[in-house]
Amino acid sequence: xxxxxxxxxxxxxxxxxxxxxxxxxxxxxxxxxxxxxxxxxxxxxxxxxxxxxxxxxxxxxxxxxxxxxxxxxxxxxxxxxxxxxxxxxxxxxxxxxxxxxxxxxxxxxxxxxxxxxxxxxxxxxxxxxxxxxxxxxxxxxxxxxxxxxxxx
Amino acid sequence: xxxxxxxxxxxxxxxxxxxxxxxxxxxxxxxxxxxxxxxxxxxxxxxxxxxxxxxxxxxxxxxxxxxxxxxxxxxxxxxxxxxxxxxxxxxxxxxxxxxxxxxxxxxxxxxxxxxxxxxxxxxxxxxxxxxxxxxxxxxxxxxxxxxxxxxxxxx
Numbered sequence: 678x679x680x681x682x683x684x685x686x687x688x689x690x691x692x693x694x695x696x697x698x699x700x701x702x703x704x705x706x707x708x709x710x711x712x713x714x715x716x717x718x719x720x721x722x723x724x725x726x727x728x729x730x731x732x733x734x735x736x737x738x739x740x741x742x743x744x745x746x747x748x749x750x751x752x753x754x755x756x757x758x759x760x761x762x763x764x765x766x767x768x769x770x771x772x773x774x775x776x777x778x779x780x781x782x783x784x785x786x787x788x789x790x791x792x793x794x795x796x797x798x799x800x801x802x803x804x805x806x807x808x809x810x811x812x813x814x815x816x817x818x819x820x821x822x823x824x825x826x827x828x829x
Numbered sequence: 830x831x832x833x834x835x836x837x838x839x840x841x842x843x844x845x846x847x848x849x850x851x852x853x854x855x856x857x858x859x860x861x862x863x864x865x866x867x868x869x870x871x872x873x874x875x876x877x878x879x880x881x882x883x884x885x886x887x888x889x890x891x892x893x894x895x896x897x898x899x900x901x902x903x904x905x906x907x908x909x910x911x912x913x914x915x916x917x918x919x920x921x922x923x924x925x926x927x928x929x930x931x932x933x934x935x936x937x938x939x940x941x942x943x944x945x946x947x948x949x950x951x952x953x954x955x956x957x958x959x960x961x962x963x964x965x966x967x968x969x970x971x972x973x974x975x976x977x978x979x980x981x982x983x984x
Binding site (some may be wrong): 686 | 860862865877881883884928930931932933934935936937938943945949950951952953954955956966968
């Protein structure tokens, strides 16, 4: 049976530019990871924000990251098998993705705390050595509470 | 067959300190696992705040505790939770032991009655001797305001 887990973090504020990454689920494991849901809370407020989902093929350089840990697992007993699955944040070198090709997009109102739930009825498969990033789709500064629900 | 329960209670405001806990569903049993299906948080104050959901590995000392009874059983042939599960509520005098490996996090506007549901499409399991807590996230110094919490689980 699959193992389910959640990775959650506060992103850094992105630059006010299109197609800069806010966060990225990076799969450095040897097998595919599946994304079932993404939860977002718009933090900045005062302006609208668009987040777009993009497949990434190179990790870029993140200033901080949350590494998958046994305490992220849904199932008891918590036996962690995968390694090198990370939620990357705050990039000095952007991950590689194809601008203009997105899997999904959501808009947030100018109200702080505006939440978005992005469920995937069939999970998005992220192959080994690839990622799934949320990138800035509106050109405004943006900071998010972001959660990825995954399985492997 | 597993039985479903829910329990609700209102927390007091936490301190404005990272890691301080507003509520925990604690599993004191020696061998039973709690499968958490849903958590509901409704603000009982009008102050913006932030929250994170995280595993607790030691209980701490809660400000108050709600102990579910047979009344909390969803079924007709009511049975009190065999696990002895309890809802601990802030403000804590001794914080539960939590890290910063969050399962979910978010923030709320400064308005009374803001509801945020956490629905697990696959239940999150709490092993014996552990809990699931709502805490002030790391790096932030904003108190979690008084909140009505509801935890729904099966065991």
